[in-house]
Amino acid sequence: MKSLLVLMFSGQRTPVNSLANMSFATLPRNKKVALTTLGVVTAGGVGLALMLHQSVKASDLELHPPQYPWSHAGPLSSLDHASIRRGYQVYKQVCSACHSMDYLAFRNLVGVSHTEAEVKAIAEEVEVVDGPDESGEMFTRPGKLSDYFPKPYPNPEAARAANNGALPPDLSYIVNARHGGEDYVFSLLTGYCDPPAGVTVREGLYYNPYFPGQAIGMAPPIYNEVLEYDDGTPATMSQVAKDVCTFLRWAAEPEHDQRKRMGLKMLMGSAILIPLIYYMKRHRWSVLKSRKIAYRPPK
Incomplete structure (x- = not known):
């Protein structure tokens, strides 16, 4: 390490490969001890943080819910x-x-779990306060899809x-x-x-x-x-x-199924576009990437 500093301050250039080839074994003893201590302290701090997180997250009498096999949990699965x-x-x-x-709103059920006629019948069962009317009074009316x-x-x-x-x-x-x-x-x-x-x-x-x-x-x-x-x-x-x-x-x-459909379409499109883009890249840059540039020293 001292010789390396001497070379640097003396104005001589040190090859980059010599810096890359330096390993932990070539460091002085005090630096080895410092790096080892730093690694142990870092690992201990991370472990302590995880233990404290778990202790705060769960108590002795509180259970964490198990993971159930929902039919819509898969990446390509839709809601039932x-x-x-x-x-x-x-x-x-x-x-x-x-x-x-x-x-x-009631309209959100249309096309998902009920037909439009069914949702209208469900909404009409609800009395909604609306108004004011022409005389300034509030009144009740049957519910609508927009309610x-x-x-x-x-x-x-x-x-x-x-x-x-x-x-x-x-x-x-x-x-x-x-x-x-x-x-x-x-x-x-x-x-x-x-x-x-x-x-x-x-x-x-x-x-x-x-x-x-x-x-x-x-x-x-x-x-x-x-x-x-x-x-x-x-x-x-x-x-x-x-x-x-x-x-x-x-x-x-509510966009659960649509989001997965769009993701599937994106994957299918990517499966076609990515090979084409890769082929075009190789075809376009093959000449430039394979060139060999030689520099002639000045005479």
């Missing part, structure tokens, strides 16, 4: 639209009593008062807003159980190991035969949870 239709029925008959979906899903409560304060102080979250993007996505929602819906020994749950709360804090204010919303599907599918607890999770996935990501 029959399950979306059943999931909407679950939301309408079970979930809509407490949870809103402020960002979903959004009705809210169960007029404001958050009324929602808290009806649920012992707990505010039911909006379900429009709940799948994207929770770690684990539909795996978490499915595990939460089917994970109600009795608290373990030594754990007490305050009155009005329910024990659920998948919920942060394990105490949730929502009573078990689904059970076997909680409703009767229009298509005759057996309404078991797991089937109901699967259908409503599929519906919530579509609600949070």
